[in-house]
Amino acid sequence: MTMEVYDQAYALARSLRNSESFKRLLQAEAVLIEEPTKWAQLQDVRHKQLEITAQQMAGKSIPQEKIDALDNMMNALLIDEQIRNYLLAEERFAQLLADVQKIIGEVVKDLKLLTENPEKDRA
Structure with missing residues (x-):
């Protein structure tokens, strides 16, 4: 039975x-990779996005100027058709992955430890 799950995952x-x-x-x-400057610009923006996200997850306050600067960088990149096409394709694939993850995640609804709020049960 377990092998069937792995086979289906593959x-x-x-x-x-x-x-x-x-x-x-x-x-x-x-x-996009054929355009090293554009590829590097996109990687730079992505790196900055990850830095901001990590800081936010750590509970740190992000200066509005830093957020605005990142938004301006991304808007400048979106002018380029190749970068825009890449980002749209990436977004579509990410949505597909999210949909699949949601479907798979339905399994955990049967697990009370992960789905029930113990604080609510005590009240």
Whole structure:
């Protein structure tokens, strides 16, 4: 029975790899990689996004100027058609992954430890 789950997981991975949204993402990435300056600019913005997210998750306050600067950088990148196409393809594939994760996540609804609020039960 367990092997069947793994077999289906591998089949899901193959389906994702063969999906139209993944193929479009690979194509958009290949085009963008051919433009090292654009690729580096996108990587720089992504690095800055991750830094801000990490700081927010750590409970640190982010200066509005830093957020505005990042927004301006991203808006400047979105003017470029190749970068915009890549980001749209990435967003579509991320949505597909999120949808699949949500479907798989339905399994944990049966686990009381993960789904019930012990504080609520004590009241």
